[in-house]
Amino acid sequence: MNSIEVRNLRVSYDGKKYVVDDLNFEVKEGEIFGFLGPNGAGKTTTIRVLTTLIRPTGGTVNVLGMDVTKYGLEIRKKIGVILQQPSYEWNLTVENNMLIYGTLWNIPRVEVKKKMEELISKFDLSEIRKTMAADISIGQRRRLQLVRELMHDSKLLFLDEPTIGLDPIARRSLLSYFKSLAKEGTTVFFTTHNLEEADFLCDRVGIINHGKLYAVDSVENLKASYEGERTIEVMVDKDPIKLVEKLKQKMDGGVVDPSTSLDRPIKIVTNKVPETMEIINDYIRQETSSLLWLNVKKTELEDVFFKVVGEHHNE
Amino acid sequence: MNSIIRLTYRIIRSALDINTISFLILLPVGYLLIMGLMMGSIIHTFNYGGTNLSYVTFIAPGVVADQILMGGSMAGWVLWSDKRTGMLEQIFSMPFSRFEYQLSNLLAMILVTFGGALIMILVAIPFISLKITLFGFLLVFIFLVLGTLTFGSIMLALGATVRSNQVFNVISNVMFFVVTFTSSVFYPITSQTPGALATAAKLNPLTYVVDGIRSAFLNTTTAVDIYYIFILIITSAVFMEIASYTYKRIKLSATV
Known part of the structure; x- marks a missing residue:
């Protein structure tokens, strides 16, 4: 069902x-x-x-x-x-946040207290149980919000x-x-x-x-449907944006990460690894750039996501 | 436990802390004692409906009635607080209707208003000549309930419509001022009242609340006061409907 x-x-x-x-x-x-x-x-x-x-x-x-x-x-x-x-x-307080939530859900008081103790202990809220929700950190508030539900x-x-x-x-x-x-x-x-x-x-x-x-x-x-695909991660020391443009122009198929920045490798998902490597090599020679990082790996869920989103990026 | 009672309990317990409730009650008490007694030193007695009254006796019912404006703006403030802390959207995703949330907010304010009014009556007793009967108490309760439903709904509709807390505060402060001073809280509406103010007072629901409570305090209730109750039933029904309409269209946070 x-x-x-x-x-x-x-x-x-x-x-x-x-x-x-x-x-x-x-x-x-x-x-x-x-x-x-x-x-x-x-x-x-x-x-x-x-x-x-x-x-x-x-x-x-x-x-x-x-x-x-x-x-x-x-x-x-x-x-x-x-x-x-x-x-x-x-x-x-954290504790009263949980108690009042139990009341809103019309759960009998005894059950609310039992459940509250169980969750406080399981999610490590003991230290802040008597602290006002306004005074705890953002992460702790998020934990409270999750546990309360x-x-x-x-x-x-x-x-x-x-x-x-x-x-x-x-x-x-x-x-x-x-x-x-x-x-x-x-x-x-x-x-x-x-x-x-x-x-x-x-x-x-x-x-x-x-x-x-x-x-x-x-x-x-999803991973299997991209079995032939590989993810290439590359970092160069000069003008990575230019490399991204070059890859986009010259690659036949495949997707280049559109959100490239200087401190992060350019990510390319493709089933034509040798051809793509050739484009990268040409760029390094022409621009007298140095290769800082290169990695070729099997496609993970992240790469599938990146490819699906990337393929429809301009729609 | 009924949904509205659970939601009302939540508002009293969490949205209204002890400092807020104290302020809600103590400010009108201050009005009564400071303004009533100070003005009383200038205006010793004056004729109201054929009876000579001290100014503090005149102003006491007005300040009690004015409590509904405090309650009304608190209803709007609770809505804004719930918007700000994400509780509004969370409650709307729970098994409550938007109308139940609206009613519980108004019910919480009726409780606060009535509690405040009781304290003020107790504080005022040594200073005023109170002639209230048991029936008069019932009338005071009815006027406070209808007044809170009217002004609470206006403030809820405002809170649900405006886009920022600052705008809400500015508008509610202006409203507080205009509604109070175009009613009979601080002075009687007589044939000598300037025409524009007299018309504004007639259109102002607070005037009917104040006059009704004043009659109950002085034990001079007539059929006119019962007529006022009908007017307030209509205003509260109209504004509750408007508030309900705005609630259905309330903007949640903007995340896609």
């Missing part, structure tokens, strides 16, 4: 431009589905439709078998939502870039917890920029850019 079914979803805020355009996908029960895309791709808008915060402009969206335009309240009773925007009760049971959990601001230990601990929730039957819809996280956590991923969904598959299948 599908927890989410999206058909021809379109969303426009101004009636002119579609920020989400003709999306089609489904998420199976108990699955962890990763929704990947660059900034402004339409991830948060999609989550807002799925969580009934906004109405779609067109198409049909069913969450847990219910139409989002008709059964908003019923859907919201069964889902958990961690929004990208931080949210907290600024003048309550775990106070109640949900059949479907929406996580909009949940690990932003978290330290690596907290991040890993939360991702493992989400994995364990999925094993117990909770469906997880997860958006992230961090492709390592998606690789670690997700059963399937969808790649969205400019409001359109360009790929939906399991991480393994």
Whole structure:
């Protein structure tokens, strides 16, 4: 059974431009589905439709078998939502933030306290439990926001870039917890920029850019579909922008990272490694530049993402 | 527990801290004691509806009624605080309707307003000649509820519409000033009142709240005061509907 079914979803805020355009996908029960895309791709808008915060402009969206335009309240009773925007009760302690959240979800006081103790201990919040939310760090607030949502049971959990601001230990601990929730039957819809996280956590991923969904598959299948591809990382000491331009002009197929900067290798995903190396060699000779770094590796999820987004960058 | 009660509890518990509630109550008490007593040293007694009153006795019901403006602006402030801390969007993604959030905000303000009014009445007792009856208390409660629903809804609609906290604060301060001084809080509206001010007072719902509470305090309630209740039922229904309309269209954060 599908927890989410999206058909021809379109969303426009101004009636002119579609920020989400003709999306089609489904998420199976108990699955962890990763929704990947660059900034402004339409991830948060999609989550807002799925969580009934906004109405779609067109198409049909069913969450847990219910139409989002008709059964908003019923859907919201069964889902958990961690929004990208931080949210907290600024003048309550961490502990009281959790208690009041339990009250809002109408969980009996005894159960709330038991769950709170369990989560405080599991996510290492003991030291700040009596501190006001206004006085803790941004990362700690994010942790509180995440942990608070775990106070109640949900059949479907929406996580909009949940690990932003978290330290690596907290991040890993939360991702493992989400994995364990999925094993117990909770469906997880997860958006992230961090492709390592998606690789670690997700059963399937969808790649969205400019409001359109360009790929939906399991991480393994996506990697396999780019099996012949290789990722070349190169750094030169002179004018890397010029090298990027040259690669774009001369390469037949393949994608060059459009966000190149001086302190980061240029990334090229291609199935024509020797030809590409030749272009790089020519550039080094002509510009009397030195090679600072060169690496050729098998394509990872990050490279798949980069290639899909890059191919549709100018659309 | 009912959704509205849970949301109301949350607002009282988290959005309104003890300092804010104290300020909400102490400012009107200050008005009553400082302005009432100081002005009372200039205006000893004057005739109001055929009775000679001390100025502090006259102003006390006005300051109690003025409490609804404080409650109203707090309703808008709670909305802004929830927007700023991300709680508004979070609550909207929980099993509550936007109308329930609006009602709970108003209910919280009614509780604060009524609590403040009770404290002010207790503080005022030694200084004024209070002739209130049990029925009068009921009328005071009704006027405060209807007044808070009216002005709370106006401030919620404003809070849901304007795009920054600063704009909200400026507009609410101007409104506070205009609404207070074009009502009968500080002076009676009589045949000698300038025409424009008298018209403004007639259009101002606070005038009906103040006059109704004043009649209850002086035990001079007539059918006119019951007519005022009907006017306030209509204003509160209209402004609650407007607030509800703005809530449906409230802008969440701008992230795509």
